[in-house]
Amino acid sequence: MDLGFDVVEFETTDHVADGEQAPEFTRPLVGDEYWEDVPLADLLDESPVVLVFHPMDGSFPATYVWNEIREREWHESATVVGISISTPYAHKRLIESEGLEDYRLFSDPSNEIAREYGVTHDLDGMAGIEEPRPAVFVLDGEGIVEDAWVAEEWPEFPDYDEIEDAIASL
Amino acid sequence: MSDADPSITLYRLQACPFCERVARVLDDLNLEYQSRFVEPLHSKRNAVKRLTGARTVPAIVDESTGVTMSESAQIVDYLERTYGESGSDASGSARSGGAA
Numbered sequence: 001m002d003l004g005f006d007v008v009e010f011e012t013t014d015h016v017a018d019g020e021q022a023p024e025f026t027r028p029l030v031g032d033e034y035w036e037d038v039p040l041a042d043l044l045d046e047s048p049v050v051l052v053f054h055p056m057d058g059s060f061p062a063t064y065v066w067n068e069i070r071e072r073e074w075h076e077s078a079t080v081v082g083i084s085i086s087t088p089y090a091h092k093r094l095i096e097s098e099g100l101e102d103y104r105l106f107s108d109p110s111n112e113i114a115r116e117y118g119v120t121h122d123l124d125g126m127a128g129i130e131e132p133r134p135a136v137f138v139l140d141g142e143g144i145v146e147d148a149w150v151a152e153e154w155p156e157f158p159d160y161d162e163i164e165d166a167i168a169s170l
Numbered sequence: 171m172s173d174a175d176p177s178i179t180l181y182r183l184q185a186c187p188f189c190e191r192v193a194r195v196l197d198d199l200n201l202e203y204q205s206r207f208v209e210p211l212h213s214k215r216n217a218v219k220r221l222t223g224a225r226t227v228p229a230i231v232d233e234s235t236g237v238t239m240s241e242s243a244q245i246v247d248y249l250e251r252t253y254g255e256s257g258s259d260a261s262g263s264a265r266s267g268g269a270a
Contacts, residue, residue: 034206036207
């Protein structure tokens with residue numbers, strides 16, 4: 001898309017990369033009916049797992065990304081979970097408003113998980129708020145990263161086709 | 171992984187005093203449990219309704235005994251009977267000391 005100017009670039013980051021072990025964590029995982037603490041490792045039983053870091057619920061990139069994933073029906077071929085700094089209550093509203101009953105979202109207001117994965121974004125103009133930069137990690141049944149996509153510009157949207165290829169390869 | 175999942179699941183609402191009471195008793199009895207949080211709005215608690223026939227919380231599911239129930243007083247009574255000092259069906263969950 002040609003905006004007639006350069007989109008803001010993120011500083012380069014040393015993120016979790018292809019072939020590496022995805023850092024383990026436990027956070028509340030929110031579904032359409034309830035939320036409970038779930039370790040990432042529990043999801044690997046239903047691999048591949050797609051971990052989608054996205055801006056806070058209510059932002060337009062969060063809405064766009066989830067609409068695209070829903071339309072592409074990624075839940076048919078993978079366990080797809082989101083993660084943002086939004087609370088479980090906000091996640092429930094997003095699931096309802098965007099029809100995401102086939103998906104679940106981790107809640108991480110501390111943004112610690114994004115830090116572990118090397119995908120933080122210190123938001124300009126929102127003092128004290130840090131969130132993940134858009135990033136998608138495709139994991140195999142052992143939690144090894146098959147494909148890592150991390151935004152280099154703000155905003156930038158995932159390379160959905162590349163991610164689909166990675167899912168299909170597992 | 172899931173082998174370590176506790177056999178007791180507590181359906182609860184954040185800050186609901188009846189739910190906190192049950193959680194306190196579970197802690198006092200040194201029982202492992204998994205918390206599942208539902209929404210304040212009753213109409214959105216179908217997961218609970220499917221289990222107990224009602225949308226009220228707290229509700230517990232105890233897979234080791236096959237018990238599902240709601241109502242905090244009833245749950246507390248069940249837990250103390252089953253896992254407390256006087257419980258007949260103590261499944262390895264000794265109450266610690268009985269300190270006041």
